[in-house]
Amino acid sequence: MNPIDDETLQAYVDGELDAAARARIDAATAQDTALALRVQRALALRAQLRAAFDPVLDEPVPARLSALLQPAVRPAAAVEPFTVRAGGRGATPASHRAPRRWLVAGAALAASLAVLAAGLWWRQAGGGLVRMHDGEPYAAGVLSRALDQSLASEPDTHAAIAIGLSFRAADGHICRSFTVRTPPARAGLACHDATGWSLPVLGPAAPSEGGELRQAGSALPPAVQAAIDARLRGNVFDAQQERAARAAGWR
């Protein structure tokens, strides 16, 4: 009889063997007390681990965790820009982080409404700057192209879309703020994911004192600024990093 190696034995204990192989071990354990003892020990270890960790299933869930999963108050079709503050280190005390979330809740609702309104406006106007994917707004058309191609370090003052800051968000996605110059002016934040440029925030852009839109990034609406603050970890890209990110497809 071939000796049963450790990996075969653990596959037996873990229920990973097919019927024929299992029957072979069944028969072998009946004859071989040393093998039977190895099986016993492997089963005992599994049982000990389950006994150690299964009680966690019955522990009350800390309020700070369940609070994260409360649905935000928002219009059904809109995104929820700030219900999530991505990133943060596990070691950071939650009490330090939690209040921020609620500070921005009002802004989140306002931004959600703005996104909804802007999305409706764009659809009505046929501007084609926003498309919906799974109920979430994504950049389309000239906005999507500008986010893909334009560099803040090489501004085109005649372009309809001005790019502001670019940075890698705490969740790993690259985000870019932008301003739409064609009236009615809008500003927002776009974050690149597998689907395209998602638009967690989109709202009216305030004209500057001179009546002209200020340079994108310098006069962002508070909701956009808050969305950036919530995601930014580290530095915004310099010209070289921005170009490199474009070359890498914003991944």
Place this chain on the structure above:
Amino acid sequence: MNSSDAVREGLIALLPRLRRLARALAGQVADADDLVQVVLERALARCAQWRPDGALDKWVFAIARNAWRDELRARGRAQHLFAPEEAGETVADGGAAHPAQQLELAQALAMLPPDHREVVALVLVEGLSYDEAAALLELPVGTVTSRLARARAALQAHLGSDA
């Protein structure tokens, strides 16, 4: 229901299992729940990436494993999370039937390298199949089984002949 609502509801149901996995990965209760918080935040932030036909638990567990790796990197010590003698408060704080045995187990887990410990957590604690664990860890099944076998041998050696 949009994807974020679906993910949110799925996460609520998944929370006890996620906490168990986090405890098995991180050991200490506070570390584990901090990890859970990061995982929930990431999962909500990325809910657009989750496909409703995919298993939410595997997706979330993969986020948990990666977040824990990030945390270990941030701590700059990939081998031992904490000295074994600190491990007493790790495993289920209440209701341990055999405190001495639990302490031994916590110490033994703390000695495992992270890539062994995560296999133990996924397969032996969470109960994933080898194939499921391999897919989640993006490893060949053979790597998962050999890590699991080595982790088992190390745990049994540490726990002595009674395990």
